[in-house]
Amino acid sequence: QVQLVESGGGLVQPGGSLRLSCAASGFTMDYYTLGWFRQAPGKEREGLSCIRSNDGSTYDADSVKGRFTISRDNRENKVYLQMNSLTPEDTAVYYCAAEMGASARGLCVSPLRVKWGQGTQVTVSS
Numbered sequence: 001q002v003q004l005v006e007s008g009g010g011l012v013q014p015g016g017s018l019r020l021s022c023a024a025s026g027f028t029m030d031y032y033t034l035g036w037f038r039q040a041p042g043k044e045r046e047g048l049s050c051i052r053s054n055d056g057s058t059y060d061a062d063s064v065k066g067r068f069t070i071s072r073d074n075r076e077n078k079v080y081l082q083m084n085s086l087t088p089e090d091t092a093v094y095y096c097a098a099e100m101g102a103s104a105r106g107l108c109v110s111p112l113r114v115k116w117g118q119g120t121q122v123t124v125s126s
Helices: 104-109
Strands: 003-007 010-012 016-023 032-039 046-051 058-060 068-073 078-083 094-098 121-125
Touching: 003 094, 016 032, 016 094, 016 121, 032 068, 032 078, 032 104, 046 068, 046 078, 046 104, 058 068, 058 104, 094 104
Parallel strands: 010 121
Antiparallel strands: 003 016, 016 078, 032 046, 032 094, 046 058, 068 078, 094 121
């Protein structure tokens, strides 16, 4: 059974950092492109950072470029999102996603046959 479980969300002050983790099970990560999305209240789900399995290529949305970094550990079946310089506009539910064979940009911009995690809340507030 395919499962993605996010963790690491919480409340952080503006300017702070958080590291999200996503544990994958039930499938071989080597064949999947993985990524992070978020959805704020009243907004569409947004692709943030994605990483391809075979060559490690990444894609970052302009909204997070230079602040967020995605990484993966195929041995541990995990993908991470390091988030720095957080602002209140980063408040959202953050989702882990996986899609077989997609490019990094493809997953983030045009997710198709995607497996989703249940999400973790990130709140940036003083």
